[in-house]
Amino acid sequence: MNQFESYMPGAWVEDGLIKPVMKVSYEVDRRKTRRGSWSSLQPVIALSICAITASVALLLPSVPYGVADVDIVASSTTTESSRRGIETVPDGYWDRLGAAITSVSRLPAQDASFDPPIMV
Amino acid sequence: MADCWEGVLKPDLSQGDLLSVVLVGTAAAPQTALKRGSTKKGGGESWDSSPWKPEGNGIGHFLGKGRNVAVIVLSQDCEIDKHDGKGPVLVAPVHPVSLLQSPEAREAVTNRKRYPFLPLPHIEGVIEDSYADLRCITYIDRELINAAERKKSMTAAGVDDLVKQIIAFITHVPFEKLVVPS
Numbered sequence: 001m002n003q004f005e006s007y008m009p010g011a012w013v014e015d016g017l018i019k020p021v022m023k024v025s026y027e028v029d030r031r032k033t034r035r036g037s038w039s040s041l042q043p044v045i046a047l048s049i050c051a052i053t054a055s056v057a058l059l060l061p062s063v064p065y066g067v068a069d070v071d072i073v074a075s076s077t078t079t080e081s082s083r084r085g086i087e088t089v090p091d092g093y094w095d096r097l098g099a100a101i102t103s104v105s106r107l108p109a110q111d112a113s114f115d116p117p118i119m120v
Numbered sequence: 121m122a123d124c125w126e127g128v129l130k131p132d133l134s135q136g137d138l139l140s141v142v143l144v145g146t147a148a149a150p151q152t153a154l155k156r157g158s159t160k161k162g163g164g165e166s167w168d169s170s171p172w173k174p175e176g177n178g179i180g181h182f183l184g185k186g187r188n189v190a191v192i193v194l195s196q197d198c199e200i201d202k203h204d205g206k207g208p209v210l211v212a213p214v215h216p217v218s219l220l221q222s223p224e225a226r227e228a229v230t231n232r233k234r235y236p237f238l239p240l241p242h243i244e245g246v247i248e249d250s251y252a253d254l255r256c257i258t259y260i261d262r263e264l265i266n267a268a269e270r271k272k273s274m275t276a277a278g279v280d281d282l283v284k285q286i287i288a289f290i291t292h293v294p295f296e297k298l299v300v301p302s
Contacts, residue, residue: 104297120144
């Protein structure tokens with residue numbers, strides 16, 4: 001977490017936190033995994049992972065940092081990778097994510113003087 | 121947030137589900153450790169304050185304070201499923217807007233002007249206009265989650281709003297800036 005400056009956003013695609021806009025059916029894919037058809041998807045997933053990894057490796061050297069020309073992923077897509085079996089964080093992911101986060105300005109500070117009391 | 125509730129419950133416990141009701145709170149101050157006391161007539165348990173003496177696994181009992189409230193599930197779906205669906209679940213308490221005395225507080229909450237408060241529209245016969253308080257996120261044991269009643273599930277749009285709210289509250293990073301090159 002101390003090498004945020006080495007951020008390479010292209011690799012985010014592997015983790016699914018952020019990726020190009022791609023509408024995915026939230027409900028359908030969730031049921032697939034929960035109803036046990038996961039094993040039948042494994043060969044496809046393995047091939048997909050290999051293809052994605054290879055593509056990212058080829059693209060990374062030519063990708064300029066900080067270019068914002070894709071949309072943000074919605075929660076429907078953030079769930080896909082882990083649901084389909086990518087269970088570990090790619091190498092260098094936290095550094096890249098940290099760099100991304102530190103590279104953007106924060107949301108404006110807010111006035112909390114009228115916040116509700118803590119209820120619990 | 122008008123379309124945040126699904127017409128029917130999702131098949132399984134899901135991010136954005138509204139549960140009713142769960143004990144939510146924290147350790148009471150000053151910290152008070154408890155030990156099991158003598159069994160009362162009729163089999164009821166009693167608890168006495170004592171020095172902190174956890175079980176062999178390091179876990180002990182202590183005095184807590186909180187409320188029995190509705191909660192919204194924050195844990196992501198695949199995390200909910202892990203460990204054979206027995207793992208803890210992150211939740212945020214849900215409170216009615218009508219409990220807020222200050223008009224400014226009501227206005228800030230209902231118009232989604234503060235990062236910690238996600239407005240939740242009323243559900244007929246379930247909740248009035250409410251808000252999830254992300255300042256009080258906590259985890260709940262799965263056994264207690266399973267004992268609670270699932271009242272409603274969120275639409276995909278509702279879950280997206282929930283995730284955006286969590287990111288804004290926890291990171292203060294503008295969601296729209298989290299982009300990658302094509």
